[in-house]
Amino acid sequence: MIKTIIFDFGDVFLTLDKSATQKHMESYEVAELSEELIMVNASYEKGLISSSEFIQQYITCFPGLTKEAFIEAWNSILIEFPAERLEFLKQLKASGKYTLILLSNTNALHIDWVKANIPIYEEFKFCFDQFYLSHEIHHRKPNRDIFEYVLSENELLPEETLFVDDTQDHILSAEILGIHTWHLQAGKEEVVDLFSIKSNLF
Template sequence: MNLSGIKHLVFDLGGVIIDLDTQATFKAFEKISGIPMVEWVKGVHESQLFLDYEQGLLGDAEFRDGLRNLCGVGLADDVLDKAWNAMLGAIPMHRINKVIELGKTYRTFVLSNTNGIHERAFNQILLDSSGNPTLDHFFHKVYFSHVMKMRKPETEIYQTVLEENNLNPREVLFLDDKPENLRGAEKLKIQTFLVPSPDSWLELF
């Protein structure tokens, strides 16, 4: 794609910067609860619990209680957290190094639908791989849905990023692995790129 006129890059996190395997979490919950994985997949898509947690409408303790209700078993916090975090993979340094390089030419941002338990987990992954405990070290600014109390693909979350940083949407490229999130950004005239696999965006630059 033509990057002329692009001055700002907004990255999703899961499936773009960090490797993501949601099936690993479904399998983990199947193992600890005895409930078939297909039921967990269905529950994630139908239960408001997960959307509310991503949007910061529930705290960590409330979310864990919701998971216990779904499991039907009184599991300890650390057991639930381990299963919930099973989807989070590596943050390879070649992606971080590319972000650092791009930061010399573009203003770089993260805009991610995430949650408190995952944030602590990927911060630890980042610390182990890079020696730095937060993404703020590598990006100009980081936005998380659970902190903002809004989530993609709602247009208000993109509008907030644009307004807070005085960005012209036509000068912004948003990279995400979910088509519905790109469509939300496109409503505001933001340029978009679908990331089919975590390293595919590297080919743009």
């Protein structure tokens, strides 16, 4: 029996356009990212470098890129938060049947944008018993240690836990630990349909 549901944020609740940042960057003649910059991105998601250090890395690598232009490009991935997803979550919380946990790979710039542009963010956050953002806990998916951290911190049994995420690599890491999963297909499936799609678990 499922007692805890761990949700991802982006493309589960917050709609993303994952190609938007790259499209914006191309207008500044930024092609594919080097391995070094990919590692910088991962470090930033883990909160190992500050926003100012992160921005500086990019504008140093691409002299035509300004701080303002980069922040706009970086945040362009973030689109909207459909109200029906919040209503689903509020009803789930009100039922009192499950421990609800958010587990998101994210970073300070993105969360700053969300706080400024998504009026329901605080209401959304209030629905969770635990709210884990990668840059605050210094772990990121799909690394196994982030799942071990959440299980340990909350004294969870994997067989009583469901993890909902839109990224296959994240799902596979959770499954290795025995956690039940739903690989939500963003744009084809909706989190509000959780109990019909995963009815076998409930």
